[in-house]
Amino acid sequence: MKRVLAAELTEIMDDLVLLKGWIHKMKSFGKFAFVFLRDKSGVIQLVIEDEKILSQLKLEMSVEVKGIPVKNGKAPGGIEVQVKEIEIIGKTYYDLLPFSINQKKVEATLETELDYRYISLRRPDRRAIFKIQAEIVEAFKGYFKEQGFHEIHTPKIIASGTEGGSEMFTVNYFDRRAFLAQSPQFYKQMMVGAGFESVFEIGHAYRAELHNTWRHLNEYVSLDIETAFIKDEYDLMEFEIGFLKHLFQHLEENCKKELEMYNVVLPKIKEIPKIPLFEAQKILLEKYDKKSPLGNIDAEGEILFSKYIQEEYNSDFVFLTKYPASKRPVYTMPDDQYEGATKSFDLIYKGLEITTGGQRIHDYEMLRDNMIKFGLKPEDFGFYLDSFKYGMPPHGGFAIGLERITMKLLGLDNIRESTLLPRDMNRITP
Amino acid sequence: MKRVLAAELTEIMDDLVLLKGWIHKMKSFGKFAFVFLRDKSGVIQLVIEDEKILSQLKLEMSVEVKGIPVKNGKAPGGIEVQVKEIEIIGKTYYDLLPFSINQKKVEATLETELDYRYISLRRPDRRAIFKIQAEIVEAFKGYFKEQGFHEIHTPKIIASGTEGGSEMFTVNYFDRRAFLAQSPQFYKQMMVGAGFESVFEIGHAYRAELHNTWRHLNEYVSLDIETAFIKDEYDLMEFEIGFLKHLFQHLEENCKKELEMYNVVLPKIKEIPKIPLFEAQKILLEKYDKKSPLGNIDAEGEILFSKYIQEEYNSDFVFLTKYPASKRPVYTMPDDQYEGATKSFDLIYKGLEITTGGQRIHDYEMLRDNMIKFGLKPEDFGFYLDSFKYGMPPHGGFAIGLERITMKLLGLDNIRESTLLPRDMNRITP
Known part of the structure; x- marks a missing residue:
């Protein structure tokens, strides 16, 4: 039967x-x-x-x-x-459940819920978060596959901490010290140059950041793309807009019930405003008397600026562009319009950065010289720098934080709610 | 344009x-x-x-x-x-390419090819391996999603080495020692019990095994499933057969050109023979005078037994079943037909184990007692054992090694050939 x-x-x-x-x-x-x-x-x-x-x-x-x-x-x-x-x-072997599964509300703190993930996920509303998250992954994969991108799986155990340095976890790898990758950055660039041209990866990324906040995780899922033969960073933003349109269409078709549980009204995206960072800083200062750190805006600034964009453009999303070179990694392509700026962008969604991206330097000499300019040693970059000797085409990419986009889409307060089994400074179980 | x-x-x-x-x-x-x-x-x-x-x-x-x-x-x-x-x-900045890309053969060792992955992958025949691998992942995801399975992403940084012990990499996680997960085993079981019922994961697994062989990697991609409400391990084998049929159909439709490069004739699967381990050992001894280790067959035995199955059943695949409890993890469900055996199986494909699976013990007391019987301390299993107190249903699952199935499908000699950027005892770059 x-x-x-x-x-x-x-x-x-x-x-x-x-x-x-x-x-x-x-x-x-x-x-x-x-x-x-x-x-x-x-x-x-x-x-x-x-x-x-x-x-x-x-x-x-x-x-x-x-x-x-x-x-x-x-x-x-x-x-x-x-x-x-x-x-x-x-059979069951408990005296009391740690909290109720069948009531409207969970009478427990988030920490208790996370301690008993195998209980809290029995609630349909909690499982719905991860149904939606799985469909975000599905939409990402579907969209970029349709655009001719190739899926890759790159190592998370890496030899060198050149990209991140102090914010990396160390691994005892047989008789030497290794690191957990902060991102697939070097490898996705390498695969683009190796002839795949356009690649994506859905995989874990690790950040040993020494703070516990509502928006940080020490292990998270990164949705990465990288693609060759672009004109500039605007091509990349168009890919992200294309993906977001596809995503909301896909969720509309596949997650109606789950979206209703969280009263989500899916955004209709036509265009996403693109505003240079220095303009955003100026607006924040003039309109909200909000000062920004040099070459960036802080968490409060992101929230205020999203409010402004919502009012002025009726958009949940905004691209901040033209970040200064001093605040971006060494491989970021310098801008040709503004001195000291780069062809880079962040995407802010309802007050939270969910994407960082940009065009990369593809010329070997330019990259090597930039390393020296940054006070770095080219010889420390080994195979990465070497891979630029063989006709690397113009390219760029971006990464979306899976837990972040899930959290913002559903209006959750803490990124741990959109993580099946979160890892933070204090939590390593279950 | x-x-x-x-x-x-x-x-x-x-x-x-x-x-x-x-x-x-x-x-x-x-x-x-x-x-x-x-x-x-x-x-x-x-x-x-x-x-x-x-x-x-x-x-x-x-x-x-x-x-x-x-x-x-x-x-x-x-x-x-x-x-x-x-x-x-x-532009290019090299004097000589490390080996030719446009000739029929690569005049270099595998090690050199791997050192210059960003060059060797420029060869269409090398990239074809990973096109096929990406389609294996696609077929896996497609098949199990169609069967109602839910995709999960579970942590790779874990607190305890209870499943594997000495063969795990340690991570310096802030002020404590953590491990890299050998498999998502505990978490996929937990998610089944937490109400997802049927889950799959495509993710990295880590084994700190102290040997370099043609079939071992220290970091690999594991295609995992776990599902509730099964009758026994035969339900699981049917899922794997279903997947393999779907896989070969999918590759036929999507990778014709790439399969031709490796002269692959896709197997037509109807049934896969299921043979208890002790029978296989007997056949090996009688037919090939090949002795087996207690409760297992070794690499040579796998190759000989596959030869036997090819001759007798005209099949590239064979399930070995009923492994003894002493050779399986503590959570493996005991068999009710043969004393000391378990409801477990391996799948051997052309002489190489590509899958391990089985039904798991789902009753809290039975699992706890089995831990004691195995000489383990139930209190060491913390949340894992605890999660069995709340009505865990009968369940089981299996895992397929992505690089192994790719390797065998294409007839490659070394698992590193089917790994984008392999990690082994000696190799951690690029």
């Missing part, structure tokens, strides 16, 4: 069906009880009259049920299942 | 086109030259008459070309492009 999901029950009425899931809620009326069965698709009302079995049931047990679905206007969803057989297939 | 790929040129003849790529080969005839342009799609013959530009061209430069495609029966593919303009957009 083939298993049927709770959400499929509308279509197959009046025949014996097999259901499997967890005991979500129970309401006893003496001789019978309503028992709510939860599976990955939803919750269905069971009617059980066998008092002996009722006395054995406990919340969150997993069970197999055979029964006949019938219409009942009063049951949630208009259907209930009259149970003929029920078998306990996964 | 929109760029056209070399492989698209059949369709758009006699109009000016824009091509971009690398100088693959040059044949000079004095006043003109055939210059072969390579892009990600293939190689096309250019005819260049401008002697000044010809004198500047060097192999592997990247260039932009405007020209008119014309039919020429003698040109490879029947088309050549008469060049009107050519611009060097990516």
Whole structure:
């Protein structure tokens, strides 16, 4: 007998069906009880009259049920299942659940929820976050594959800390010291030059940053692209706009139910304003009396500037462009319009940076000279710099933080809510 | 003017086109030259008459070309492009290439090829390996998504070495010691129990094994699944058979050209023989006088037994089943047919194990007791064991080594050939 999901029950009425899931809620009326069965698709009302079995049931047990679905206007969803057989297939061994799964709200702190991820995810609203997150990944992959990009998997154990230095985790790799990659930056550039031309990677990135905030993780999923033969950084921004349009279309089609749980109205994107950083700093100062750090805007500035963009352009998104060279990595292509600026950008979404990108220097001598200008030693860059000797074409790329875009899309307060099992300075379990 | 790929040129003849790529080969005839342009799609013959530009061209430069495609029966593919303009957009800075890209064979060792991955991948035959690998990932994702599986991303930095112990890399995680995950095993089980029911993950796995062989990597990509409400391990083997059928269909449709480069004839799978390990050991002894280690077969045994299966069943694949409990992890479900055996399996493909899988113990007390029986301390398993207290359903799963299946499919000799940037005891760059 083939298993049927709770959400499929509308279509197959009046025949014996097999259901499997967890005991979500129970309401006893003496001789019978309503028992709510939860599976990955939803919750269905069971009617059980066998008092002996009722006395054995406990919340969150997993069970197999055979029964006949019938219409009942009063049951949630208009259907209930009259149970003929029920078998306990996964026993429970707890006294009290750490917090309720079947109530509207979780009566626990985020930290407790995260300590019991295997309980909190039993809530459909918590699982919905990760359904949407999986579809963001799907849309990313789908869009860039359609655009001719090739998927790569690059090493996360790397030999040298040249890109990040102090903010990297060290690994004891046999008899030497290695690092966990902060990004696939060097490798994605290398693969572009090696003839794949356009690549993307969905993979972990590691930052040993010494602060715990609502928007930082020490291990996160980075959605990276890199592509050759671009004209400049504006080509890259067009790719990101194309992706975002595709993403919201894809979510509309695949996550209606989950988006409703979080009252998400998907943005309609036509254009995304592109504003040079120094202009944004000027606006922040003039309009909000907000001073910015040299060559950047801070977290508060991002929030204020997003507010301004929302009012002026009716857009959740804004590209900040033309970051100064001093605030960007050594491989960033200098701008030809503004002295000291680069062909780089960040994308701010509802007050949070979700992307950093830009055109890269592709000429060997220019890159080497820039390293020297930055006070770096070209010989420390080994294979990376060497790979530019063989006809590297103009190229660039960007990275989107998966947990960040998920968080902002759903209006969550803390990035840990959009991370299955977050890693931060204090948390390394479960 | 929109760029056209070399492989698209059949369709758009006699109009000016824009091509971009690398100088693959040059044949000079004095006043003109055939210059072969390579892009990600293939190689096309250019005819260049401008002697000044010809004198500047060097192999592997990247260039932009405007020209008119014309039919020429003698040109490879029947088309050549008469060049009107050519611009060097990516200069070269080498004296000699480390090995040839445009010859039939690479005159270098595998180690040299790997040292210069950014050069060797310029060869279409090398890139083809990774095109096929990307499509294996695509097929995996597509098949299991279609089957209702949910994609997850679980941490690779973990707190405890309980699953693997000595074969794990350690990470300096702020002020404590952490490990790199050997597999997503604990987390995928946890997510099944947390209500996703069926999950898959495409992610890195780390093994600090102290040997360098043709079939081992210290960092590899693991294609993992885990699913609830199974009857036994045979359900899992059916999932793997289903995936393999889908995979070969998918490759047939998407990688014809690349498969031809390696003379691959895709297997037609109907059934895969399932043979208990002790039977396989008996056959090896009787037929090949080959002794096996206790509770396993070794690398030579895998090759001999695959030969036997090929002869007897005409199959590239064989499931070895019923491994003894002493050779499997503590969470493996005991068998109910053979004393001391487990509901576990390996899949051997052309003489190499590419999958390990099995049903897991889902009952809290049974798992705890098994830990004690194995001489382990239940309290060391913290959240993992704890997660079994809340109605864990029957479940199981398996993992496929991405580089291994790629290697065997293409008939490669060394797993490093099917790894973009391999990590082993001696290699951590590029």
